[in-house]
Every structure is written in C-alpha cells, then in structure tokens.
Amino acid sequence: MIQMYNVNKVYPNGVKALNAIDIHIARGEFVFLVGPSGAGKTTLMRLIFRDELPSTGHVIVDGRNIERLNASKVPYLRRSIGVVFQDFRLLDNRTVFDNVAFALRVTNTPYDEIQDRTNSVIDLLGLGHKKQFTPLQLSGGEKQRVCIARAIVNNPAILLTDEPTGNLDPDMSVEIMDILAEINKRGTTLLVATHNTQIVNKMQRRVIGLVDGRVTSDKAKGVYNY
Amino acid sequence: MRDSARGLSFHVQEALDGLRQAVVMNLATLSTVAITLFILGSFLLFMRNMNENLKLLRSQLQLTVYLKKEITEPQKTELVSRLQGDPSIVNYRFVGRDAALKTVKEWMGWSDFEVRDNPLPDSFDVKLHEGVDFDAFVSRAKSWPGVDDLSVGEKEVGALIKLLDLARSVGLVLVLVLGTASLMIIANTIKLTVYARRTEISIMKLVGATNWFIRMPFLIEGFLQGLLGAAIALALLLTGYPVVVARLSGIAPFLRFVTDSADLFRLSWQLVLMGVLLGLLGSLISLRRIAV
Numbered sequence: 177m178i179q180m181y182n183v184n185k186v187y188p189n190g191v192k193a194l195n196a197i198d199i200h201i202a203r204g205e206f207v208f209l210v211g212p213s214g215a216g217k218t219t220l221m222r223l224i225f226r227d228e229l230p231s232t233g234h235v236i237v238d239g240r241n242i243e244r245l246n247a248s249k250v251p252y253l254r255r256s257i258g259v260v261f262q263d264f265r266l267l268d269n270r271t272v273f274d275n276v277a278f279a280l281r282v283t284n285t286p287y288d289e290i291q292d293r294t295n296s297v298i299d300l301l302g303l304g305h306k307k308q309f310t311p312l313q314l315s316g317g318e319k320q321r322v323c324i325a326r327a328i329v330n331n332p333a334i335l336l337t338d339e340p341t342g343n344l345d346p347d348m349s350v351e352i353m354d355i356l357a358e359i360n361k362r363g364t365t366l367l368v369a370t371h372n373t374q375i376v377n378k379m380q381r382r383v384i385g386l387v388d389g390r391v392t393s394d395k396a397k398g399v400y401n402y
Numbered sequence: 403m404r405d406s407a408r409g410l411s412f413h414v415q416e417a418l419d420g421l422r423q424a425v426v427m428n429l430a431t432l433s434t435v436a437i438t439l440f441i442l443g444s445f446l447l448f449m450r451n452m453n454e455n456l457k458l459l460r461s462q463l464q465l466t467v468y469l470k471k472e473i474t475e476p477q478k479t480e481l482v483s484r485l486q487g488d489p490s491i492v493n494y495r496f497v498g499r500d501a502a503l504k505t506v507k508e509w510m511g512w513s514d515f516e517v518r519d520n521p522l523p524d525s526f527d528v529k530l531h532e533g534v535d536f537d538a539f540v541s542r543a544k545s546w547p548g549v550d551d552l553s554v555g556e557k558e559v560g561a562l563i564k565l566l567d568l569a570r571s572v573g574l575v576l577v578l579v580l581g582t583a584s585l586m587i588i589a590n591t592i593k594l595t596v597y598a599r600r601t602e603i604s605i606m607k608l609v610g611a612t613n614w615f616i617r618m619p620f621l622i623e624g625f626l627q628g629l630l631g632a633a634i635a636l637a638l639l640l641t642g643y644p645v646v647v648a649r650l651s652g653i654a655p656f657l658r659f660v661t662d663s664a665d666l667f668r669l670s671w672q673l674v675l676m677g678v679l680l681g682l683l684g685s686l687i688s689l690r691r692i693a694v
C-alpha cells in the first residue's frame with residue numbers, strides 16, 4: 177500500500193529530515209512509528225499524503241508515484257488518505273456534524289450521502305449525542321474522535337495519525353487506540369506516530385523506530401524501541 | 403440537480419460569509435471599484451458625446467465664402483460661374499445676410515435678442531469634396547471677384563480632433579491607474595479573507611478538495627465586489643447624466659448629446675463587464691498562492 181525507496185528529504189532551510197528510508201507497508205497493516213522528537217515522523221507522513229515531496233527517492237502510495245503525480249490528481253490521492261493531527265485542526269465555529277461533513281461537502285459528495293455517512297461515522301465514534309456541539313464544548317478525547325471521524329468519513333484506504341494521544345490522558349488514549357484498532361480491523365491501513373510507550377507495548381503491532389531521519393528498527397509485533 | 407444546487411450554495415454561502423467578515427474593508431473596496439467605474443463610465447460617455455459632435459461637424463464640413471459689401475451684380479454673376487465650374491465643390495448655396503443672422507442667433511441660443519445693425523455680409527455656403535486640398539482652394543477662392551474672406555471651419559475641426567485625442571489619452575491613463583488601484587485593493591481584501599480562512603483552506607486541502615473548489619468562494623467574492631461596484635457606479639451615472647445633459651443643453655444648445663437608450667444600455671453592460679472582470683482578476687491575483 178505504501179512503499180518508500182531510498183527516500184531523502186532535505187527542507188529548504190537545509191535540515192535533513194529523512195535519510196535513505198526504505199519502508200514497505202502492506203494493505204491493512206497497523207504500524208506504529210516511534211522515535212524522539214525531531215526524528216522525522218511527521219515528515220514521513222507528510223510525504224505519504226503529498227504535503228511534501230521527497231528530495232530524492234520514490235514514494236508510492238496505492239500504486240501512485242507521488243513525485244510524478246499531476247497536481248490536478250493530488251486532491252484525489254488525498255481523498256484516499258485520512259489524516260489526524262495532534263493539534264486537532266477543527267473549525268471552532270462549526271458543529272461536530274459540520275466539521276465531519278466538511279470533508280464530504282468540499283469533495284462534491286451528493287447531499288443524501290453526506291447525511292448518511294456523517295451520521296453513521298459520528299455514531300461509530302460514539303458522538304451521536306454531541307452532533308450539534310461545537311469543538312469548544314468538547315473534551316480533548318472527544319475532539320480527537322471528531323478528527324478521526326472527519327478523517328475516515330470518506331472511507332479512505334489509509335489512515336495517518338500523528339501523535340493522536342499526545343494531548344490526552346491515559347484513559348482517553350486507550351479509548352482512542354481501541355477506536356483506531358477497530359478502524360484497522362475494517363481494512364484501513366493504519367500508521368500511528370506516537371510517543372506512548374505503554375500503548376505500543378500493549379498493542380503488539382509492527383513498530384518502526386526512527387532516529388535522526390533513519391530507520392533504526394522495524395519489527396513485527398514489536399515494542400516501543402528505537 | 404439537487405446536489406449541484408447544494409454545492410453551489412456552499413460556495414455562495416462561503417463567499418457571503420467572506421464579505422460579511424470584513425465589512426469595513428469591503429466597503430472601502432466597494433467604493434474604490436465604484437469610483438473607478440464611475441470615472442470610466444463618465445469618460446466613456448464624454449467620448450461618445452464628443453465623437454457624436456465631431457461627426458456632426460464633419461458632416462457639415464463647409465466653408466463660408468463672405469462677399470464684399472460693395473459687390474456688383476456682374477461680379478456676382480462671375481462668382482457664381484466660378485463656383486459652378488470649380489471641381490473641388492460639391493454644392494453651394496447663397497445665404498443672405500438676414501438669414502445668416504437668424505442662423506447664428508439660433509445656434510447660439512440668442513433668439514430673443516434684438517440685433518439692430520446686422521454685422522454679417524451676404525455669403526455662399528460651400529461644401530467641398532472630401533480630401534480636396536483645403537488651403538489651395540482657399541487661396542484660389544480669395545482671388546475670385548467680390549470675395550472678401552473665407553471662414554476656415556476645417557482648422558477648427560482639426561483643433562477639436564487634437565483636443566479629443568488628448569482627452570482620450572488622459573482618460574485612458576486615468577482609467578488605467580484607477581483600474582490598477584482597484585485591482586490591488588480587491589486583491590488585498592481577498593487576501594485578508596484568505597488569511598482569515600487559512601484553517602478552512604488547510605483542511606480543505608487535507609481532505610482532498612480541488613484547487614478550483616477552494617478558490618471558488620473567493621472568486622465569487624471578487625465577482626460580487628465587482629458587480630456591486632458596477633451597480634453603484636451605474637446608479638450614479640444614470641441619475642447624474644440626464645441632469646448634466648439638461649444643464650449643458652441650456653448653456654450650449656448647439657451640442658448634441660447621446661441619450662439613446664440603446665447607447666446607455668450598452669454603456670451599462672460595458673461597465674458591469676469591467677466591474678466583474680476587475681473583481682475576478684483581483685481575486686485571481688490573490689489566489690495565485692492557493693495551490694496543492
């Protein structure tokens with residue numbers, strides 16, 4: 177589903193964020209990306225949804241070579257990828273429903289389909305009773321669930337979550353992780369960048385360790401280690 | 403049908419929100435656009451009117467050959483045969499001094515005045531073929547018997563044409579400068595809206611909205627600014643113009659004015675087109691940087 181071949185990323189300011197990365201992630205996999213702050217986890221994810229381009233090397237997502245992807249095709253690539261950030265990026269002046277429906281509204285989805293899919297995803301994430309709330313009236317865990325709902329509402333093949341539990345207390349973190357595991361079970365390829373040792377160790381999934389832009393470990397059923 | 407209508411309403415709603423969010427800025431933009439288009443419209447009207455009057459003058463391109471007061475009958479007969487035989491002349495017409503005075507009085511709008519001693523001589527109105535050597539004809543005609551002087555209308559027309567050319571250049575520069583200013587102001591207003599909506603825009607990009615979808619509300623915003631500006635300018639022009647025409651007709655009754663509704667209609671939609679173009683162009687300038 178995601179292949180990286182000898183990928184290097186140097187930002188315009190000269191920072192070398194990724195160094196000779198070779199990663200292959202199969203369809204339906206659940207992968208943790210661990211490593212110290214500044215290791216390049218976020219950069220790696222940004223390459224996948226073509227927020228950035230590799231300086232050298234190739235990134236192939238669902239059979240599409242992202243460096244060669246025509247600019248007009250980029251939005252369609254992004255529709256097949258859900259992205260969740262640590263800092264939520266919700267629209268505070270819109271309700272939970274509108275925040276989730278937003279992803280469908282701006283991609284020309286038919287009206288009835290918007291209603292159906294938004295409602296069912298909100299229910300899936302246990303937010304049915306808070307549909308008309310605005311993000312300012314929600315807890316951190318609820319906000320993160322709204323972000324996840326928005327990211328999966330158009331059934332993406334890939335879900336990228338960048339430190340989804342970074343701002344949450346332990347209970348809420350477990351809750352969010354359970355939701356992500358459930359989404360992965362339904363067939364979505366899942367990549368989770370995290371600092372949460374406990375959760376990584378408990379989940380027993382593939383763990384890729386990243387330090388200074390290099391892959392330092394890559395183990396199936398791994399533990400938090402880099 | 404229903405879905406595309408919903409899609410459109412999303413964009414229109416966003417655009418209206420954009421307009422509302424920066425009311426003061428938008429009022430400033432709107433008045434700049436309106437002033438620009440008002441001046442452009444005034445300029446177009448002025449030029450249309452001047453051209454109309456120029457055309458009128460040209461169609462009346464004729465010389466007046468003034469006769470000496472002491473002209474004799476044989477001289478007059480001789481002169482008529484010269485006029486008859488000259489290849490430069492299309493036609494000629496005798497104008498008695500009383501008739502000449504009447505014409506002048508009408509032309510100047512002085513019909514009420516009583517003129518005791520008519521200073522005007524008898525004359526011939528002579529219409530020349532287009533393109534004849536004007537000066538050659540004048541010097542030839544001056545040597546004809548009984549001819550006192552010739553009016554040289556063509557030179558005045560030439561001066562008028564030069565004046566019009568000047569007015570056109572000045573107007574063009576003015577419109578260009580104001581147009582550029584409007585463009586920049588529209589672009590800046592929309593840049594502010596873009597800035598205010600950077601979170602929305604970043605999320606739209608993230609979830610795979612196309613560039614044109616993201617740009618659409620801002621284009622609509624620019625379009626509305628242009629349209630509204632044009633509407634204001636037009637309202638001012640179409641109410642002000644008849645007043646100005648009425649005034650000028652009183653002062654200078656010899657001038658002709660364009661009051662044909664077809665003409666004014668064409669001007670109206672020229673202005674609307676310019677406004678909309680300004681608006682769209684302004685937003686496109688500020689949207690260059692919104693790209694994947």
Ligand SMILES: Nc1ncnc2c1ncn2[C@@H]1O[C@H](COP(=O)(O)OP(=O)(O)O)[C@@H](O)[C@H]1O
Nearest residue numbers: 187189191193212213214215216217218219220
């Ligand atoms: N937009 C950027 N421009 C320049 N340097 C950046 C940018 N984003 C990240 N970096 C740098 O790249 C390196 C990797 O950052 P990042 O991918 O955010 O790491 P992580 O997510 O693992 O903390 C860091 O040194 C960071 O300062």
Ligand SMILES: [Mg+2]
Nearest residue numbers: 217218219338
């Ligand atoms: Mg990061």
